[in-house]
Structure formats: C-alpha cells, structure tokens
Amino acid sequence: MKRLGLIAIIIFGGLLFSITFELPDLGDASSPASTHVSPYYIEHTLEDTSVPNVVTAILADYRGYDTLFETAVIFSAGLACFFLLRIPERKAPKARFYRHLTTGLTLRIEKGGRIPEESKEFERIDSAWVPNDVIINMTCRLVVPFVQLFALYVIAHGHHSPGGGFQGGVIFGAAIILFAISNNLRSTTRRLSEKSSALLGSGGVIIYLGTGLLCILLGAGFLNYSGLSVFPGLDPVSARSYGILIVEIGVGIAVTAVMVWIYYNLASAGTQEEGL
Amino acid sequence: MGGMTEHLPAIIVAVPLLAALIVTVVWWFNDRLCFPLSVAAGLVVCGASANLFQKVLTQGVIEYRLGGWPPPVGIVFRVDHLNGLILVVVTLVAFLNLVASRRSAEKEFRDKVGAFYALFLLFITGLFGILITGDAFNLFVLLEIASLTGYALIGIGSGRASLSGLNYLLMGTIGASLYLFGVGILYVLTGSLNMVDIAGILPNLWPSSAIVLAFLLCMGGLFVKMALFPLHAWLPNAYTHAPSVVSSLVAPLTTKVMIYAMMRVALTVFTFDFAFNQIAVRGPILWLAILAIVGGSLMALSQRRLKKMLAYIVVAEVGYMVGGFWLGNKAGMSGAVLHIINDAVMTLCVFLAAAAITIRTGDDRLSSLRGMFKRMPLTMAVMVLGGLSLIGVPPTCGFFSKWYLISGGIEAGHLGFVMALIISSLVNVVLFFRCFEIGYFEPFMRGGEPHSAPVEPGYGAPTVQEAPVEMLFALLTTALLLLLLGLFSGQIVTRVIHQALPAVLG
Structure with missing residues (x-):
C-alpha cells in the first residue's frame, strides 16, 4: 500500500x-x-471602489460571491464540528475541582461532598488538565488585549494594507483561545459562552449575506454594493467601499466565533461538562 | 414585485444559505421552528427554480452578474437548458427529502436538530451553487460547501459511520484538490476563471500537453467525487452507514450533480471539439464506465443489506451516465442528461423507501423485508415502482433514458456499452425481485427464524404500520414523478435536452 x-x-x-x-x-x-x-483590476480598482488595496477589492467585491461562500465554508466547519463532536446529555461530573486562590492549592471534591460555593477564597476550575502557573497566566492576560486590538486594526485596515476579515478574525479568535489555554475553559466560557459563539458565527455570515440581499432590495443586483448609495452621503463608488468594510466586519466576527466554537468542542471532547 | 424575477438565480443560492444561518440562530431559542423554516426555504427555492427554468425556455440563456461586474472581471451565474432542467429536479428532490426527513431527524438527532437542518440546507446550497455557476473556480468553492457538510452528515451515523465519513473526507479532498489543480493550470494558461471566457481562449493554445493535463486533472477530480468505478471505494460504506435520512439526501444528489459538473467542464470549458476530437480519452473513459456498470451490478448482487445493495446500484448508475455522455453522439448524450434527472428521482424513491423500512424495522437487512408488503403496503408499492424504473420497465421513466442510452450505444457501434447496460438491467431484475420475493412470500415472524416453525393462520400476522405521514407524502409524490417523467420524457428530450447539447451534434 x-x-x-x-x-x-x-x-x-x-x-x-x-x-x-x-x-x-x-x-x-x-x-x-x-x-x-x-x-x-490594477487600473480600475480605485475608480470602481475607492479602495486602494487591490487584493481586498477583488476579494470582497469583484469576487465577493466566492468570499461569501468561503465564509460559509468556515461556518460549515464550525457547525460540522459541533454536529459530530458535541455530546449534549449533560451529566454531573464525577468530581469537581476548586482552587484556593491565595495558596494555589487544588481541592478535589467527590460527588456528595460539601462545596465551598459561596466562599470567595475558592474558584471552581476545569476537571481536565489545569495549569496553575502564575507567570504564564499573568503574561497571557497582559498580551490578550493587545492581540485583540491588533486584530481589530487588521480588520479595519484591510482597505489600505494587507489584512481583512479573515486574518483579523483569526487573530481575534487566537487571542481568545490563548486565554482559554493559559487560564481555563470555564473562565473563558463565562466571558463568551458556546451559545454566543454559535450565534456570533452565524451572525457574521448573516451580516455578509444580508448586505448582499439588501442590495437586491435597493434595486441593485446581489452583492452589488453600489446599491447602498441610497443612504445619505454616499455615491455609488464610496458605497462599494463601505459595503466592503461591512462584509469584512461580518467575516471577522464569523471567523472569530467559529474558531472559538471549534476550540470549545475539541478541547472539552464535546462534553463541555464544566457547564458551558 | 415584478423586478424580482431578474434576481431569481441569486435567490436560489441566497435563500437556503440564509435559512441555514437563521435555523442555527433560532434553534438555540426554539427548536420547533427549524423544520418549518427549512421547508419554507425549500418551497421558495423550488418555486424560483421552476420560474427560472420557464424563463430559460422562453428567453434562452440567462446570465446573472454578481456584484454587477461583467465577466471575466466578476463571477456570473449562467443558466441554460442543461442546468435549468437539472436545477428543477434537484430542488424538487431536495425539498421532498426535507419533508420526509422530519420524523427520523427528530428521533435520530434529538438534541441537534437545528444543526442537522442547517447542515442539510448548506449542503443543498452547495449543490445549487455548483449547478448554477458559470465560473470554474466558484464551482470549487461551492463543491467545498457541499462536501464538508456531506462529510458531517454521513459521519454522524452509527457504527462504522465515522470511519466511512473519514474515508469519504480523504477521498473527497483528493478529488477536490485534483480539480483545483486543473483550474489552476487553466488560470496560468488563460488568465481567466470564467468558463465561457476560458473556452474562447483555449483553442488558440492547442495543441498543448498542459491543457491535456488540466483536462485530466479536472476530470479525475470529478471522477473521484462522482465515484466512477475504480475510484468508487468510498461510496458504498459512506451511503450505507449514514443515517437513512442522510443517505436519501446524499445518494440521489451528489453523484448526479458531479456528473453535471463533468459535462459542464468538458463541454463549456474545454469544448466538445477538444474533449472528443483533440484528445483520445473517449475510449478509456467508456471502458471505465462499462466496468462501473458491470462491477457495480455484480457487487450489488452479493449484498445482504438493502442500503448497501442500493449504494452499489448507484455505482452502476454512475457508469450509465458517464458512458452515455462519452459516447459522444446525440442519443447517448440525451440519454445521459435524461438519466441524470430520472436517476435522481429513482434513487430518491428507493432510498426513501429503504429509510421508511429502516424506521419501522430498525435495520436494513434484506431478511427484515419479510412480510413487508402486508406491513407497509404503500411504501412497498412505491418501492416496486422505483425498482421497475431502475430495471427499465416501460411506463416508468427509467425505461426511456435507458432506451436513449442503448440506442446511443448502437449508433456509436459500441457493443460493450450496450451489453453492459443489458447485463445491468438483468441484474437489477434479480436484485429487486429478490427483495419483492422476500417481502411478499416469506412469512413475517416476530424475531424468529424464517423456517423454524410452521405459521398458523393469523399468528404473527403483521398489522399495517405505514411510514410516517410526511415520508409517505414524499414517497407518493416521488412515485408520481417517476410516472410523469416517463410520460413527458419525449417532450423533455426534444424541447429541452436537445437545446442543451452542443450544436455540432445537430
């Protein structure tokens, strides 16, 4: 063979x-x-779409229909992972783990044991592998907001420089996953639940598709952003530029959310037994 | 809104995609809304494709520019008689299957019903997109959607489904990459991705071994995807282990849409002259088709499970269509196109019947068919009709496409193909009559062995326990379609299919 x-x-x-x-x-x-x-493309991009970055214009406008479905492919991947991996029956875990915040000691509490739920001294943690490394923990906490800010820059600046929704979305999603790896799944899902990531994932694609459909309702063709020029202050060319920005934001949201959604299902082996 | 009709092509892909996204959102709040929403989207798409087809019949080829950009700068949808006709049938088959899926989807995917319908809708969106597009690269993107969702839907089945799904994923990825390689070479050679535009440039570059390789890569990729004989190994297991509702969706549509893609790429991108006159691939592909027909039929004979038997019949049917197309004459090609739509309906018919039987008996072994004619008379009646159509018995549509295929084979003087068709028909007779015999004559025993005890009259007689009402509706509609397609096949061929064939064939 x-x-x-x-x-x-x-x-x-x-x-x-x-x-x-x-x-x-x-x-x-x-x-x-x-x-x-x-x-x-090289000669007409600026006068057609008022976007200086030719690649962005081809991606999101000239061949925007391809990109709509590339985004849909990513969404399908997230949905497929959820469909195949998720084990929906929620069983109470055999044991729960708590960390004593001041000493870093981990407590394992079997079923039926007393729980220090109310105590502020203890924090419930994942029953899977949980590193308790203060250096990694704090460094990543420091890094994450800057990574996220950079992601927003990459999305917003796609018009002028390399970047756009896919790249920015991946960076943003990676920041959230970094937080999940360095801290734990529980505290990540408290900030962005599985439900929200699923809703944001489809929401991002809806933004893209909705923009395309809105153009039909406004009398232009599907994904013909020049139809958006009915809004005040826009002419058909600058409307294309704004249309590209809107769909890039949609792509960014979808990619971020789907990456996190896939990570949740992979990292918890589909059980998400920490009550995600 | 009168102005809306010009956007029909966009509606056909945008509506199911939107529905898939909305279903995903709605499901987290109320899972009862998923089914009605999906059915509504299915209805809209059916209506749109019927309208579009009518427009094609009266106005000729319809081109729809996405984003308002003319080809080759932007992507276009291009609907002619060929994909207009197939779209109508594919949307209808998808809709019927959607309706039929309700009860078993709720049972099998109790906690993930929303995800199931969303994947279902994404899958059919991909297929509609492949059918409607006029852009060679865009075809690949939509192929990815249809494949990715297909892998997930197949992998969710029980037992060895995940393994079959993984196998399908690996093979499917290889197939799609080969196609992408081919399109890549075409882009390097022509600088264009629009099918019509490429077709205009390529003849200036003949003869070129790079074009030949691009052609072989595109065809090879699509052959993997459609499971043509030596590359079919992923199909039987994938279709057998998939949940029944999924097999009845994937089996009638995937292979047929891939065969359409083969025709489109060969005729529109590379042109008839290149595919049939410039290179000598016709003969080898015809022999592959013959091997597919004979091999698929023989392997179907040795199966003990209904779904696996049907899956091998699909392998044989792929040979029919590929062979008919590569005969390269009018009758053969007409037969191949007609067989695409007939086979979509026939396969839906038998796979739906198998799904209905699986729901009631719990498995799909041939031996569980015992007493089925008493237990599920309507379902079995529809299955008989589907079986007769696959065999090729006159009032059903299967006869007519087979007639065209055989006359095409005789016209081309290709006796091997004609013989293969006849052998396969005879094998189908054996296959289906074996099912009917088990279902009609062997006594129904509750849990017992067939001949272990004499059956007293009235003892163990099954009560009538038909398929769920939605499934029965879909089954009966499919049966009606089988007869209607047969009744109107003359008109379909002369008014539609002959317009779709290349002009050189006359």
Missing part, C-alpha cells in the same frame, strides 16, 4: 513536472495571468 502510494505520487509529480516547460516563467509580465484580467 505504502509503495503504491509512492508510485502514484511519483507519477503525479512527474506529470506536473512535465508540463512546467509549457507554463510561463515565474513573474513573467507577459504571461496570460498578468495580461488578461489583472490589468483591469
């Missing part, structure tokens, strides 16, 4: 290699890819 796979790969690689001489050279300015459609 292994040998068969190797042979298949060699044949496939050989085939790909055999045609490389027919393809244009790397960076060839006269290749079809740089002479057919690309010049249009």
Whole structure:
C-alpha cells in the first residue's frame, strides 16, 4: 500500500513536472495571468471602489460571491464540528475541582461532598488538565488585549494594507483561545459562552449575506454594493467601499466565533461538562 | 414585485444559505421552528427554480452578474437548458427529502436538530451553487460547501459511520484538490476563471500537453467525487452507514450533480471539439464506465443489506451516465442528461423507501423485508415502482433514458456499452425481485427464524404500520414523478435536452 502510494505520487509529480516547460516563467509580465484580467483590476480598482488595496477589492467585491461562500465554508466547519463532536446529555461530573486562590492549592471534591460555593477564597476550575502557573497566566492576560486590538486594526485596515476579515478574525479568535489555554475553559466560557459563539458565527455570515440581499432590495443586483448609495452621503463608488468594510466586519466576527466554537468542542471532547 | 424575477438565480443560492444561518440562530431559542423554516426555504427555492427554468425556455440563456461586474472581471451565474432542467429536479428532490426527513431527524438527532437542518440546507446550497455557476473556480468553492457538510452528515451515523465519513473526507479532498489543480493550470494558461471566457481562449493554445493535463486533472477530480468505478471505494460504506435520512439526501444528489459538473467542464470549458476530437480519452473513459456498470451490478448482487445493495446500484448508475455522455453522439448524450434527472428521482424513491423500512424495522437487512408488503403496503408499492424504473420497465421513466442510452450505444457501434447496460438491467431484475420475493412470500415472524416453525393462520400476522405521514407524502409524490417523467420524457428530450447539447451534434 505504502509503495503504491509512492508510485502514484511519483507519477503525479512527474506529470506536473512535465508540463512546467509549457507554463510561463515565474513573474513573467507577459504571461496570460498578468495580461488578461489583472490589468483591469490594477487600473480600475480605485475608480470602481475607492479602495486602494487591490487584493481586498477583488476579494470582497469583484469576487465577493466566492468570499461569501468561503465564509460559509468556515461556518460549515464550525457547525460540522459541533454536529459530530458535541455530546449534549449533560451529566454531573464525577468530581469537581476548586482552587484556593491565595495558596494555589487544588481541592478535589467527590460527588456528595460539601462545596465551598459561596466562599470567595475558592474558584471552581476545569476537571481536565489545569495549569496553575502564575507567570504564564499573568503574561497571557497582559498580551490578550493587545492581540485583540491588533486584530481589530487588521480588520479595519484591510482597505489600505494587507489584512481583512479573515486574518483579523483569526487573530481575534487566537487571542481568545490563548486565554482559554493559559487560564481555563470555564473562565473563558463565562466571558463568551458556546451559545454566543454559535450565534456570533452565524451572525457574521448573516451580516455578509444580508448586505448582499439588501442590495437586491435597493434595486441593485446581489452583492452589488453600489446599491447602498441610497443612504445619505454616499455615491455609488464610496458605497462599494463601505459595503466592503461591512462584509469584512461580518467575516471577522464569523471567523472569530467559529474558531472559538471549534476550540470549545475539541478541547472539552464535546462534553463541555464544566457547564458551558 | 415584478423586478424580482431578474434576481431569481441569486435567490436560489441566497435563500437556503440564509435559512441555514437563521435555523442555527433560532434553534438555540426554539427548536420547533427549524423544520418549518427549512421547508419554507425549500418551497421558495423550488418555486424560483421552476420560474427560472420557464424563463430559460422562453428567453434562452440567462446570465446573472454578481456584484454587477461583467465577466471575466466578476463571477456570473449562467443558466441554460442543461442546468435549468437539472436545477428543477434537484430542488424538487431536495425539498421532498426535507419533508420526509422530519420524523427520523427528530428521533435520530434529538438534541441537534437545528444543526442537522442547517447542515442539510448548506449542503443543498452547495449543490445549487455548483449547478448554477458559470465560473470554474466558484464551482470549487461551492463543491467545498457541499462536501464538508456531506462529510458531517454521513459521519454522524452509527457504527462504522465515522470511519466511512473519514474515508469519504480523504477521498473527497483528493478529488477536490485534483480539480483545483486543473483550474489552476487553466488560470496560468488563460488568465481567466470564467468558463465561457476560458473556452474562447483555449483553442488558440492547442495543441498543448498542459491543457491535456488540466483536462485530466479536472476530470479525475470529478471522477473521484462522482465515484466512477475504480475510484468508487468510498461510496458504498459512506451511503450505507449514514443515517437513512442522510443517505436519501446524499445518494440521489451528489453523484448526479458531479456528473453535471463533468459535462459542464468538458463541454463549456474545454469544448466538445477538444474533449472528443483533440484528445483520445473517449475510449478509456467508456471502458471505465462499462466496468462501473458491470462491477457495480455484480457487487450489488452479493449484498445482504438493502442500503448497501442500493449504494452499489448507484455505482452502476454512475457508469450509465458517464458512458452515455462519452459516447459522444446525440442519443447517448440525451440519454445521459435524461438519466441524470430520472436517476435522481429513482434513487430518491428507493432510498426513501429503504429509510421508511429502516424506521419501522430498525435495520436494513434484506431478511427484515419479510412480510413487508402486508406491513407497509404503500411504501412497498412505491418501492416496486422505483425498482421497475431502475430495471427499465416501460411506463416508468427509467425505461426511456435507458432506451436513449442503448440506442446511443448502437449508433456509436459500441457493443460493450450496450451489453453492459443489458447485463445491468438483468441484474437489477434479480436484485429487486429478490427483495419483492422476500417481502411478499416469506412469512413475517416476530424475531424468529424464517423456517423454524410452521405459521398458523393469523399468528404473527403483521398489522399495517405505514411510514410516517410526511415520508409517505414524499414517497407518493416521488412515485408520481417517476410516472410523469416517463410520460413527458419525449417532450423533455426534444424541447429541452436537445437545446442543451452542443450544436455540432445537430
């Protein structure tokens, strides 16, 4: 089997290699890819959409329909993980764990044991692996807000520099996951529950799709943001720019939420028994 | 709103996507709303596709520019007679299956019903998107949606479903990557992703081994996705272990839509002249199709489980359509297109019947069919009709497409293909009559072995216990469709399919 796979790969690689001489050279300015459609994008992006970043304009406007479904692919992935992994019957865990805040000692309380729920000295923690490292804990707490701020910058600045909803969303989601790893799942879901992440995930895609559908209702075509120019202060070109910003925000929200949603289901093996 | 009709193509993909998102949200608050919302979306899409098809019949090809950008700068939807017709049938099949799924979805996914309907809607959104798009890369994006949700829906089944789902995921990913590779090479060569635009540029580059490789990669990828014979290994297990409601969704639609994609890529992107005259792939692909037909049929014979038997029949049917298309003459291609819509309905019919039986008996072994004609008379009647159609008995639609396929084979002088079709029909006779025999003649025994004890009259006689009412509705509608498609197949071929075929065929 292994040998068969190797042979298949060699044949496939050989085939790909055999045609490389027919393809244009790397960076060839006269290749079809740089002479057919690309010049249009480079020459017209600014006057069509008033967005200086050509890549963003292609992604979110010229080929915005592809991007709508790329976002939907990410949402589907989150939904698929939830559908396959989540074990909805909520059983009470065998034992609960509490940390004594001042000493860092961990208490394990079996079923039926007395619980120091009211005490401010104790904090309930995950029954799975829980590191209690003050240095990691505090460093990550310090880093997280800056990472999130940077994520918002990447989303908002996608018009002018590399970035946009996908990249910003991933950074934002990673910040939340970093918090979950360095602290614990319980305290993360207290801030962003599984339900909220699911709702935000679909909400983000709804923002994108809703913008596209709104354009139909305003008399332009699906995803034709120039239809948004009926709002005061916008002309058809700047309306496209704002349309791109709105859908990028939608993408950012969807990607953030779905990443966190997938992490919750993977990290708790679908049980989410900490009462998430 | 009169102006709305020009946005019909957008509605066909936007409405089910919106419904999927809303279902996900609504489910956290009230899970009773998921089913009605999904059905409403299904109805809207059915109406839209019927309207769109009518528009195509009167006005010809419809192009819809997304974002208002003309091709090749932007992405366009392109609806002609071919995908207009298939869209109508696919939306209808998806809708019927949605209606039928209610009871068993509530039973099987009690706590995740919202996620099930959302994935269901996303899956059909992907298929509609593949059917309607006029952009080679966009086809890949929508293919990803349909595949990803398909893996999840199949993997949720019991027993070995997760393994089959994983197997499907690996194979499906390889298939999709091959297609993407092909599109990548095409982009390097032409600088365009729009299908019609690529078709305009490619002939200037003939002959080129890079185009040949792009063609082979696209076709190879789609062959994996449609489970053509040597690449079919993922299909039977995936369709068998999936929950019944999922098999009756995935089995009728995925392979058919992939065969459409093959036709679209071969005819619209690479053009008829290239696919049939410039390169010599017709012969080998025809032999693959013949192997698929014979192999699928023979393997179906050796199965003891109803769903697995039906899954191998799907493998054989893929051979019918691929073979018919690559015959390259008018009759063969007409037969292939007609068989896409007929087979979607036939497969829905038998898989729904299998799902109904599974609900009542708890499993799908052939031996559990005992006494079924007394227990579920209507379901079995519909299954008989579906079986007759798969065999190819005249009043049902299966006969007509098979007729076109066989006459196409004779016209092309390809006796192998004709023989394969006849063998497969005979095998289907054996397969279905074995089911009917078990269902009609073998006595019903509650939990007992068939011949262990003599049956006293009245003892152990089953009471009538039909499928749930929604499922029965879907089954009867499907049966009606089988007959209607048969009745109007002449008109469908002359008025629609002949318009869809390349002009060179006359």
